[in-house]
Amino acid sequence: MDEKALVKEADEVRSVLRNINWDFNQKVSFPPSGVKPFNCRKHHWFPATFVPEIPFTLIEVLTYPQAVVYDPFAGIGTTYFQALLLCRRPLATEICRVAIEYMQSLLVLFNPNIEHKILKEKIKNILTDFDPGKDYIGSVSATLIKKLKPWYSENVLNQLAFLFVKEANCQDNTLKSAMRISISYILKTESAQDKGWGCIADNVLPKNYQIENSKNKNALYLFEKRINNLLNDISEHLKYVPKEYKQLYQDIKEQNTIFYEDVRKCAEIPNESVDLVVTSPPYPNMTDYVKSQRLSYYFLGFDLNKDLMKEICARSKRSRKNALQDYLYDMNMSIKNISKKLKIGGYACFIMPTFTENNKNNRERKLIVDKVMESTMEYGLFLVDEYERILPSIRRSHNIKWATLEKEKIYIFRKEG
Ligand SMILES: C[S@@+](CC[C@H](N)C(=O)[O-])C[C@H]1O[C@@H](n2cnc3c(N)ncnc32)[C@H](O)[C@@H]1O
Known part of the structure; x- marks a missing residue:
């Protein structure tokens, strides 16, 4: 050439x-x-x-x-x-x-050509299915749960498990892409390990007090917020x-x-x-x-x-x-x-x-x-x-x-x- x-x-x-x-x-x-x-x-x-x-x-x-x-x-x-x-x-x-x-x-x-408004509605609908009294952990592969369990409080892990199930069953490629980005992002922020990326890289598991401090985190709220921020940001950039x-x-x-x-x-x-x-x-x-x-x-x-x-x-x-x-x-x-x-x-x-x-x-x-x-x-x-x-x-x-x-x-x- x-x-x-x-x-x-x-x-x-x-x-x-x-x-x-x-x-x-x-x-x-x-x-x-x-x-x-x-x-x-x-x-x-x-x-x-x-x-x-x-x-x-x-x-x-x-x-x-x-x-x-x-x-x-x-x-x-x-x-x-x-x-x-x-x-x-x-x-x-x-x-x-x-x-x-x-x-x-x-x-x-x-x-x-993506309608971001429709995508946001779909995410909202998915989240209405969440029942805090239900156990979702049992519906996710035992290998994945074994790896993730030490990093999260029980409450957060259950919310994440709900998202994993929804993502795995999602047939719409656009929706799935948005979900994968957001889930991947919040896995770090919702983890109980709050001492920076070095600890995650070095496999330093959170201590009991860190798990305790993280138990009120709301992974679902953050999941939706991240997706909305992302879609708004993309729309703003595609305007011009x-x-x-x-x-x-x-x-x-x-x-x-x-x-x-x-x-x-x-x-x-x-x-x-x-x-x-x-x-x-x-x-x-x-x-x-x-x-x-x-x-x-x-x-x-x-x-x-x-x-x-x-x-x-x-x-x-x-x-x-x-x-x-x-x-x-x-x-x-x-x-x-x-x-x-x-x-x-x-x-x-x-x-x-x-x-x-x-x-x-x-x-x-x-x-x-x-x-x-x-x-x-x-x-x-x-x-x-x-x-x-x-x-x-x-x-x-x-x-x-x-x-x-x-x-x-x-x-x-x-x-x-
Ligand atoms: C400084 S980061 C680049 C970050 C990028 N500029 C950005 O804004 O996202 C260097 C990247 O090189 C990648 N990397 C390391 N070894 C590589 C290899 N052999 N081939 C291709 N990429 C490699 C790393 O995984 C890392 O993502």
Whole structure:
């Protein structure tokens, strides 16, 4: 394939990109009647996601409509859904089945023909069937209940069991998608483990006092609230999409664009077919993406350990002697494959950590990240520009490891022939 990339010239856009405040720490005002960034994380918890303004801006500034935009480390699809709203053609690869499930379900709900009002009514009707005096736990698979029981009070588990039964029996694909997203979301918030994602990732079961404190939680109320918020948010965003959106959505629905695949292997995406990559790879030894979704893995019946084996540099593997060298190797494999997918002249934007060199651990991690970024040239990717951004304090404080990371860098590369 030797197609011309649907991108703008670097000289045309450099001054625009240099004038952007990449911190996005203040509310950015988008035109009231224009397409706005969609925050996937509002509707499903996931660690270290993009602020949606980053991919939104890069896609809008660097490409033309219909450009193919690919996120190889897609997470819950922040790049994917900005591309869709901006009428570009999105592609995603990801090894976490829970994140794949979320992206696929969300895509169903982005159908411009869905009547959100009717969907909300259906959810309301489902909930009227709930009888607090009835036991629903007995109607759910004993294996699932065994896994979930230690994480919830009896009362909450019974409400969840009611939702599991309703979801399993639901024949309407749109309704089912909305239910799966909401159930998956509330599994974390309604859990008695209130000490953050690290405890869920590390399988730290809630103590008796935490179970006791959580017994008045109302999973059904939250389930409905989450779905309504999601549908309202989607409606608000679809109001302003250009008229081409309908046709584009139809095309995308008929193709496979979300791949449950390891970026180092991904064979599904043809070589030289992508105009723009916007991605944030896992940072070395910092986060457990797969393990943090443990409760959703149980609900959806996916194999957590299988996905964990493919996860690059998970925090849980940090004590391995060669963890950082493995990171370098895995990232080189990834960049090599990502570059193959790009058209000549296409751009690749990587968001990477900037470690402060205040201790040995951080000095080593900085060195490895520098090496990863230097290796891009070997694969035909040449630096166009780079921008530093300061991380919002919320991302610095919710985990001791994050506390050491204050800045990130956005690197923009271009593939040369
Ligand atoms: C920083 S997160 C990306 C978050 C994403 N930008 C978002 O906003 O949702 C990195 C992602 O890389 C995924 N990942 C790790 N190893 C991978 C691999 N070998 N192939 C594809 N994805 C992988 C993780 O599961 C995680 O979702």
